[in-house]
Amino acid sequence: MSEGVEWALHSCLNLTWLDSDEAMTAARLAAFYELPAAYLNKQLQALARAGILASTSGPRGGFRLARPPEQITLLDVVTAIEGPGEAFRCEEILRKGPGGREDADYRKACVVSQAMRRAELTWRKELAGQTLADIKATVERRHPRAPASARDWFASRRP
Numbered sequence: 001m002s003e004g005v006e007w008a009l010h011s012c013l014n015l016t017w018l019d020s021d022e023a024m025t026a027a028r029l030a031a032f033y034e035l036p037a038a039y040l041n042k043q044l045q046a047l048a049r050a051g052i053l054a055s056t057s058g059p060r061g062g063f064r065l066a067r068p069p070e071q072i073t074l075l076d077v078v079t080a081i082e083g084p085g086e087a088f089r090c091e092e093i094l095r096k097g098p099g100g101r102e103d104a105d106y107r108k109a110c111v112v113s114q115a116m117r118r119a120e121l122t123w124r125k126e127l128a129g130q131t132l133a134d135i136k137a138t139v140e141r142r143h144p145r146a147p148a149s150a151r152d153w154f155a156s157r158r159p
Contacts (some may be wrong), residue, residue, distance in 0.1 A: 004043040004081045006010035007035055009042065009135070012052065012077060016069045016136045017147040018154065023062030028157060032150070043081055050080035069136055075127035087123075 011029045018024060026041035027036070044063050054066040077134040090113040092106035107113050139146050 001082060004108050005078055007040055008043045008047055008077050008081050012132055013135060014150050015065050016132060023060060023064045025054050028154060032153060032156050046080050050066040050078055052076055069132035072132040074130045077122055078127055087120055
């Protein structure tokens with residue numbers, strides 16, 4: 001998984017603590033963690049294309065959540081950044097090994113492929129079962145000052 005997933009999740013979390021009508025620029029979101037703004041902007045644009053963020057242009061433009069945090073799963077964010085493809089891609093190398101057959105579907109017959117697919121399904125199910133609201137609640141429980149601290153930081157760096 002690329003670092004863009006981590007950046008996207010943290011940026012979305014920060015957006016949960018802002019007023020719903022407040023847009024945040026990619027540059028300000030990037031500055032919060034000292035990230036490269038151009039690269040973060042690409043991640044934020046991917047989130048906007050996926051309907052996770054809304055993007056507005058203009059002097060008061062930027063990004064905001066497009067839907068409530070309860071309706072954004074971690075899998076939604078991962079898929080927006082990484083794409084819908086499988087993490088493990090069986091290339092059916094058994095076909096080329098000793099005893100390999102051209103007529104066999106090694107994606108179904110290979111024990112390694114089956115194990116990796118089961119693990120990926122479990123991973124995807126876990127990500128689909130957690131929302132941005134769940135992460136927000138956990139952070140707020142463990143670090144009660146985090147929301148106010150983030151809001152104060154962004155407020156002190158208004159354009």
